[in-house]
Amino acid sequence: MTAATLDGVAERRIALLGNPNCGKTALFNLLTGSRQKVANYAGVTVERKEGAATSPAGTRYRVLDLPGAYSLNADSADEAVTRDVILGRLDGEPLPQVLVCVTDATNLRLNLRLVLEVKRLGLPMVLALNMSDLAKRRGIEIDVARLSELLGVPVVPTVGIHRQGADPLLAALDALSYKPSVPALEWQPPTLAEITETHRQVREILLQTVREPAVDTRWDERIDAVVMHPIAGLAILASVLFLMFQAVFAWAELPMTAIETAVSWLGQTVSQALPDGLLRSLLVDGVIAGIGSVLIFLPQIVILFAFILALEDSGYLPRAAFLLDRFMGKVGLSGRSFIPLLSSFACAIPGIMATRVISNWRDRLSTILIAPLMTCSARLPVYALLIGAFVPKQQVAGLFNLQGLVLFVLYLAGIVGAVLVAFVLKRTVGRGMHHPLMMELPTWRLPNLRNLLLGLLERVKIFLHRVGGIILALMIIVWALSTFPAPPPGATGAAIDYSFAGMLGHFIQPLFAPIGFGWEICIALIPGMAAREVAVAALGTVYSLQAGDDVATQLAPLIANQWSLATALSLLAWYVYAPQCLSTLAVVKRETQSWRYPLLMAGYLFAMAYLASFLTYQIALRMGAG
């Protein structure tokens, strides 16, 4: 079937499939100009993605990027997506006209098994020898013509990370003839004899087409010997994470000051330009104070993600997963849990979705339930605000930044909490047998600058989209609730005390009094349920209405004067554990198909947060931090 487009020009439908980590998504991005996530380890794609490509000859293609699979005999939900799409079993998804089987040219031994399996389906196919530049550099010689002859399909070398790297593939696709429609395919899981025969064929093909250098000079094993050493490896992992959190505070100062200055100038300019009234209050106290107090944390978020993306692209993260596998097994988690949990440091939602690769339900449920304990990036503005306000900028042992050290401890507190909950779940919910982690380790490489910059650009866009969208909208609502109704004639207190927000804050404050939260914090916690960093913006607006203009850049010193250290520590403890984000609970409901688990998650997280805040506050008070 040829897809008809809106402008009436026919499109050819092709699908990219192949083993995990063979560069399908990089090739997809190159073909379609898309910016899907690329990482140097397996399993980045869990759902099919679609984009459009045009060849130099002008032919238009609709390109599907499918999740990586080692076989059509699906073992997990994401592999099943690939199988169902290429067999035409997915409702509303027409069968692709041509399959592009993407292989890692440096590891054909592993990749050819899937190629042979797919070839038996009988669909037109092109084989892309991706990362062919890397294979050449390593001295691997592939006889492309002979490989094409043996397989009976066109074979083209591609380089997914170079601008012209997909041109040979597009030329090969142009040269194919396309059937107007393809019926759904029949497929049976391979028998043991068929699997054995496939292995034999792979060996035979490799013998005739691939020559590898006699001496392995790769550095990978040497680096792995250190990085994956049970003791040295853990020390390196701790050092890397420590450096990351130090950098978040140490390197962000200059750009944060620049943003602060710009926000302050904007606030003053608007104040001077508009007459005193509601509109000026909305713009200065609501929009600029609220948005400005979140926006200044953008440099810290960029630095955090620059580290994570560089570690991903280098190939370090899967090694860290192996390093921690034995420990995770002891606390009741699967080795497969590591990377979903790691994803949760960006946001719990993709982390929870990533648990689809865990085939054991109990292991998956445990991972889902602890994912929100990993500190997501939306919590960073809250941490940064409170650390900036209460932790002095000083060096520890003449080497470490104290603020970075505190941030490291907060992240660690989330991890320790997750380990404890996993241990309790192991004892209560139980778990299946521990399956040791098996995972294809990518080769070490220097992070690709283009991938890194694209990833950071995407992160900045996401942050600005949130700031200019939901955070702005919620700030306008918080401003309205904090402004109306106006105080009655003759009122002596602050105007905000008579507003809806003030009334609500005072109403729920007794519940939070034992953990040291004032009514202003209580107001900020409510919109923070929609997005955690909104709590910072809400504090900006509330204090701006209370204290006057220019709070966006002065929020940290203002709360440092008004709150006790015990309250600040208590709020930090609250933010480590509390489930402030409703979207996470909605995704848990979707992934578990039940309200039981999101309610269980919300219940235990609130209980943990309240207990942690209570203990922190009471201990801090007794130590004289009140």
Added chain:
Amino acid sequence: MLEELLIGLIVVTAALYSLWYLTPVSERLRLAQAIAKRCSQTRASALTPALQRAAAQPTGACAGCGARGKCPVGQSLGKAS
């Protein structure tokens, strides 16, 4: 008076946007379909495809980047066995 009207409009728009943003995609699509059905015979029907596209956009945390596979660290999955 004009200032108060403008403020009211901004606040109502912000409230509607927040409601739309925080509503699950399935509910938004249902609402968009209901509106499309109601508007099918009117000139407003020209706007319904755009409404349905907007309803299908995942939002949620990280602007729904997880669901769209756009988050740089979003779908960092370990393909392990």
